[in-house]
Amino acid sequence: MTPTDIEKQVGAAAGLWTHSPTDWAGNEGVTKPSSFPTDASLGYQGAATGSRPGQVVMVAIPPASGVGISAVSITNITATTCNIQFTLSSLPTVAARINYGTTPAVASNTAAASPAAGTQSINLTSLTTKTLYYFQVQATNANGTTLTSLGTFTTP
Numbered sequence: 001m002t003p004t005d006i007e008k009q010v011g012a013a014a015g016l017w018t019h020s021p022t023d024w025a026g027n028e029g030v031t032k033p034s035s036f037p038t039d040a041s042l043g044y045q046g047a048a049t050g051s052r053p054g055q056v057v058m059v060a061i062p063p064a065s066g067v068g069i070s071a072v073s074i075t076n077i078t079a080t081t082c083n084i085q086f087t088l089s090s091l092p093t094v095a096a097r098i099n100y101g102t103t104p105a106v107a108s109n110t111a112a113a114s115p116a117a118g119t120q121s122i123n124l125t126s127l128t129t130k131t132l133y134y135f136q137v138q139a140t141n142a143n144g145t146t147l148t149s150l151g152t153f154t155t156p
Contacts (some may be wrong), residue, residue: 066144067093069137073118074153079129082153085121086137093141098122100135104150115139127155 076083084098096115099106112120127133133155136144137148 004025008010008145019056050052065141066146067096067141069146069148070149074151077155078153079123079128082124082127082133082138082155083121084124084135085119086148087119088117088139093117096120096122096137096139098124098135099138099145100124100133101146102128102131102133106134106136106150109138114145129155133156 032105069086070089071087073085074082075085088096093115096112097109099109101107110122110124112122124133125137131154132152134150134152136150139146
């Protein structure tokens with residue numbers, strides 16, 4: 001069985017499982033909250049908690065000014081590259097980039113070729129194998145600059 005096979009299973013959450021009803025002390029008369037998903041694939045992926053390595057999800061609330069950034073995700077992580085996708089609001093955007101590095105200072109950055117409203121994808125290259133990276137998305141327009149919260153990923 002491969003990791004891909006595991007991800008395709010009903011109840012799978014990128015290969016990891018959430019709690020079953022008995023894990024919620026169901027055998028002790030405690031009922032699982034109705035807000036909890038019954039299928040792990042419907043659950044929240046977490047944000048840099050270590051519960052799902054490489055599966056960071058962050059949401060930046062659109063600011064009163066600046067650019068709204070949402071749906072940040074990491075895809076195609078390899079030993080030396082990583083693709084970060086995000087969505088920009090419909091406000092005009094003049095610049096978008098990924099700030100990243102091996103410390104929370106995120107001293108390096110890679111810019112989007114032509115930022116615009118909608119889904120963006122920026123590929124980070126020349127990464128180091130088996131290394132923890134910190135990152136954040138930054139977008140700017142005439143009204144200001146928006147930064148997402150700091151996220152992490154680890155190269156395999």
